Amino acid sequence: MTDRQQRNIAVLPGDGIGHEIMAEAARVLEWVNKDHDLGLVLQHALVGGSAIDAHGSALPAETFAICEQADAILLGAVGGPKWDKLPPAERPEKAGLLEIRKRLDLFGNLRPAILYPQLADASSLKPEIVAGLDILIVRELTGGIYFGQPRGIRVLENGEREGYNTYVYNESQIRRIAKVAFELAQKRGGRLCSVDKANVLEVTMLWREVMDEMAKDYPDVELSHMYVDNAAMQLVRAPKQFDVVVTGNMFGDILSDAAAMLTGSIGMLPSASLDVNGRGMYEPCHGSAPDIAGQNKANPLATILSVAMMLRYSLNEPAAAQRIEDAVSTVLDQGFRTADIYSDGSTMVGTIEMGDAVLAALAAA
Ligand SMILES: NC(=O)C1=CN([C@@H]2O[C@H](COP(=O)(O)OP(=O)(O)OC[C@H]3O[C@@H](n4cnc5c(N)ncnc54)[C@H](O)[C@@H]3O)[C@@H](O)[C@H]2O)C=CC1
Ligand SMILES: CC(C)CC(=O)C(=O)O
Numbered sequence: 001m002t003d004r005q006q007r008n009i010a011v012l013p014g015d016g017i018g019h020e021i022m023a024e025a026a027r028v029l030e031w032v033n034k035d036h037d038l039g040l041v042l043q044h045a046l047v048g049g050s051a052i053d054a055h056g057s058a059l060p061a062e063t064f065a066i067c068e069q070a071d072a073i074l075l076g077a078v079g080g081p082k083w084d085k086l087p088p089a090e091r092p093e094k095a096g097l098l099e100i101r102k103r104l105d106l107f108g109n110l111r112p113a114i115l116y117p118q119l120a121d122a123s124s125l126k127p128e129i130v131a132g133l134d135i136l137i138v139r140e141l142t143g144g145i146y147f148g149q150p151r152g153i154r155v156l157e158n159g160e161r162e163g164y165n166t167y168v169y170n171e172s173q174i175r176r177i178a179k180v181a182f183e184l185a186q187k188r189g190g191r192l193c194s195v196d197k198a199n200v201l202e203v204t205m206l207w208r209e210v211m212d213e214m215a216k217d218y219p220d221v222e223l224s225h226m227y228v229d230n231a232a233m234q235l236v237r238a239p240k241q242f243d244v245v246v247t248g249n250m251f252g253d254i255l256s257d258a259a260a261m262l263t264g265s266i267g268m269l270p271s272a273s274l275d276v277n278g279r280g281m282y283e284p285c286h287g288s289a290p291d292i293a294g295q296n297k298a299n300p301l302a303t304i305l306s307v308a309m310m311l312r313y314s315l316n317e318p319a320a321a322q323r324i325e326d327a328v329s330t331v332l333d334q335g336f337r338t339a340d341i342y343s344d345g346s347t348m349v350g351t352i353e354m355g356d357a358v359l360a361a362l363a364a365a
C-alpha cells in the first residue's frame with residue numbers, strides 16, 4: 001500500500017434487488033480498489049425502506065452524514081410495496097432518494113444508453129435500428145415537477161379530492177443543466193437535442209428560450225428541439241439520430257427507461273448524478289424490482305457500470321473504470337446472461353454468478 005490519500009465511498013444498497021446488485025458491485029469495487037491501489041474506504045449505510053424499518057426514517061442523519069462526507073456515493077435502489085402506503089413525504093423514494101439528490105444538489109443526471117454489440121439480440125428493436133447505439137440522456141434531477149411547490153392532495157368544496165403538483169424551473173436551473181449538456185455534447189458528437197413540451201407548457205417555453213440563448217456560447221454544438229411525445233416515438237423509431245439529449249426531471253426519467261430497452265434491458269443502464277463540482281452519486285437507472293427481489297435474478301451490470309462511471313467522473317481513475325467496462329464486455333463475449341438479457345445459445349446466470357464472472361474477467365485481464 002502506498003501513501004495515497006484515503007477516499008471515502010458511501011455504499012447504500014437500499015431495498016429489494018438493491019441488496020443483491022450492490023453486493024456484486026461492492027465486490028467489483030473492492031477488487032479494483034486493491035488491484036489499482038485506489039485508497040478507497042467503503043462505508044455502508046441504510047437508505048429507503050430498510051432505513052425506515054431500522055431507524056424510522058428513509059434517510060437517517062447518520063446515513064446523510066456519511067453521504068455528505070463521502071467523495072462519492074454508490075446507491076442501489078429504494079422503495080417497494082411494504083412502504084407504498086406511507087404518507088407521500090415519508091416514502092423511501094421521496095424521503096430517501098429525492099432527499100439525498102436535493103440536499104447534495106445533484107442536479108446533473110447522466111444516463112448513457114449504449115448497446116453492447118453482444119446484446120443486439122436482447123434489444124426489443126431490430127439489430128439494424130440499434131447497432132452502434134450510443135446516446136447520452138442528460139436529465140435535470142433536482143427541479144421540475146418532482147420538487148415543485150405547491151403539491152399535495154386537497155379536498156374541494158364539493159367534497160371531491162384533487163391531486164396537484166407544480167412544474168417549475170427558473171432560468172438559473174435551466175442554464176446550469178444546459179451548460180452540462182452543451183459541454184458533454186462538445187466532447188461527443190457535437191449534437192444536442194433539447195426535449196420539452198413547449199407547445200403547451202410555459203415552463204418549457206422558457207426552457208427552450210434559455211437553451212437557444214445558451215447555444216450562442218457553443219457554436220460548435222448543433223442544438224435542436226423536440227417535443228417529448230415525438231422524442232418518445234423517435235427513440236424507438238430511429239434512436240441513432242440522437243447524440244446528447246437534455247431534458248427536465250420527469251421527461252428524462254421516462255425517456256431513459258425507454259432508452260434502456262434499446263440496450264437490451266434496464267439492468268444495463270448506469271447513471272451519474274453530479275453537483276457543480278463533479279461530486280456525485282452513482283446508481284443504476286432501474287428501481288428495486290420487487291417482482292424479482294431475493295431470487296438471485298437481478299442483473300447487476302448497471303450497478304457495476306455505475307461503479308465505472310464513479311471511478312471516471314468523481315475519482316479521476318479512468319484506468320480502473322476502463323478495466324471494469326472491459327470486464328463487462330468480456331463476460332458478454334463469454335455468453336453469460338442474466339434472465340433479462342438472455343437469448344438462445346447464451347448461458348443463463350444469476351446475480352451472484354454474473355458478479356463472479358466479472359471478477360474472473362478482471363483477474364484474467
Ligand atoms: N432509483 C430508484 O431507487 C428507483 C426506485 N423505484 C422504485 O422501485 C420499485 C419498483 O418500481 P418499478 O416501476 O417496478 O421499476 P423497476 O425498475 O424496479 O422494475 C421494472 C421492471 O424491470 C425489471 N428490472 C429492474 N431492474 C432490473 C435488473 N437489474 N435486472 C433485471 N430486471 C430488472 C423488474 O423486474 C421489473 O419487471 C418502486 O417502489 C419504485 O418506486 C423505481 C425506479 C427507480
Ligand atoms: C423515485 C424515482 C423518481 C426514481 C426514478 O425513477 C429515477 O430516478 O429514475
Ligand SMILES: [Mg+2]
Nearest residue numbers: 253254257285
Ligand atoms: Mg426512473
